[in-house]
Amino acid sequence: MAGHDRKTRVALNGYGVIGKRVADAVACQDDMELVGIADIATDWRLRTAAQKGFKLFASLESSIDAMCKAGFDIAGTLDTLLGGADIVVDCTPKRIGAKNAELYHKRDVKFILQGGEKHEVTGHSFVAEASYAGALGRQSTRVVSCNTTSVVRTLTALKHAGLLHRARGTLLRRATDPWESHKGGIMNTLVPEDEIPSHQGPDAQSVDPELDVVTMAVMVPETLAHLHYWAVQLTRKASKEEVIDAFRSSPRIGLIRMSDGLTAINTVKELMADIGRPRDNLYEVALWEDLVTVQGDEAFYAYMVDNQAIVIPETIDAIRALTGREKNANASIAKTNAALGIGAPFAR
Structure with a gap:
């Protein structure tokens, strides 16, 4: 465990x-130090990291020569990097993290995997507002996917307000990440996920088994962000204001308004660019306040998810x-939010 008299390595x-967003976010924290980045890339992707002064390592020993020939100053292997770290954040492609977990266990280093891996690899799934306490002192956890993070954030807000009975979304x-849209994705079609519930519902239950949630998903031909529509049965009849207040109580739900001209996901991304967010990052769930509708004990709402930023x-x-550096979830959330500018300029 990192001593509290120094930064967490x-x-x-x-x-x-x-990974590149995690690197920048770690560098913004006054209680953390990024000791190095491991990868196997030999192209433009690592040049920015090098220009920022991040120390580079090779994830695989077999990649060292190629990385050096590409002009990178390689400080050693992943194993070398782990020797100087308190914790490793694994942001490798899907399924590779699960294989890397074997090395992390062997080296007895704490580690974080991303949502592409299965819950069973770590035995714990993480969303700060719902499962922070359960992660305290563990060797590992899994930060769930972007969509699952948004599901847990919004439903937890309703749950904490005593309003959540069951949810259907x-x-x-x-279709794909913007930087890879020249390689794949879809055009002129819609592709339903091949099971109901889609995987996000059961994944949310890996964070909070009490959630009664069913999700359905369809892939659409755009790359900006995800869009969710939800129908929630409340525990009782409630007013629109009560539901909005529940969402407002979450420090990572940003209320936006159609009436302000934020009528589509591209306008919200433009807002992030205008306020100077790095890479136009939308860390919050951007939920349309003026779309929230309540009929008796049913609530209906819609929101946007930036899959590149929400898990950071x-x-x-x-x-x-x-x-174990911070035992209190709210204290850590507040510290992270302040460092990343989370919360502004959304309506509160």
């Missing part, structure tokens, strides 16, 4: 869509939980 394995999933603050909080 964080290693990063994988500098892709999530339809997810419009973006959760990862930072998971670092504090696993290392």
Whole structure:
């Protein structure tokens, strides 16, 4: 465990869509130090990391020569990097993290996996507002996927307000990451996920088994963000204001309004660019306040999910939980939010 008289030493394995955002977020925390990044890339993706002064390592020993020939100053292997870290955040592609977990166990280093891995690999799934306490002192946890994070955040807000009975959601999933849209994705079609419930519902229950939630998902031909529509049965008849207040109580739900011109996901991303968020990151669930509708004991609402950014603050909080640096979830959330500017400029 990291001593509280010094910064927590964080290693990063994988500098892709999530990894590069985790690296910047760790660098923003006054109680953490990014000791190095491991990867196997030899192209443009690592040049930015090098320019930022991050120390580079090879995830695989077999990649060292190629990385050096590409002009990178490689400080050693992943095993070397782990030797100087209190915890490693694994942001490698799906299923590779599960294999890497064997090495982390062998080295007895704490580790965080991402939502592409199965819950069973770590035995714990993480969303700060719901399962922080359960991660305290553990060797590992899994920060769940972007969509699952949003499901747990919003339903936990309703649950904490005593309003949640059961929830049914339809997810419009973006087809691929923007930087890879030249390689794949879909065009001129919609692709339903091949099972109901889609995987996000059971995944949310891995964080909070008490949730009565069913999800359905469809892939759509765009790359900006995901869009969710939810129908929730409340525990009682409630007013629209009560439901909105429940969402407002979450520090990671940002209320937006159609009436302000935020009428589509591209306008919200433009807002993130205008306020100077790095990479246009939307860390919050952006929920349309003026779309919230309540009829008796039923609530209906819609929100946007930035799959590249929403899990970043959760990862930072998971670092504090696993290392035991901060025992209180709300304190860690507040610290992370302040460092990343989470909360502004949304309506409160």
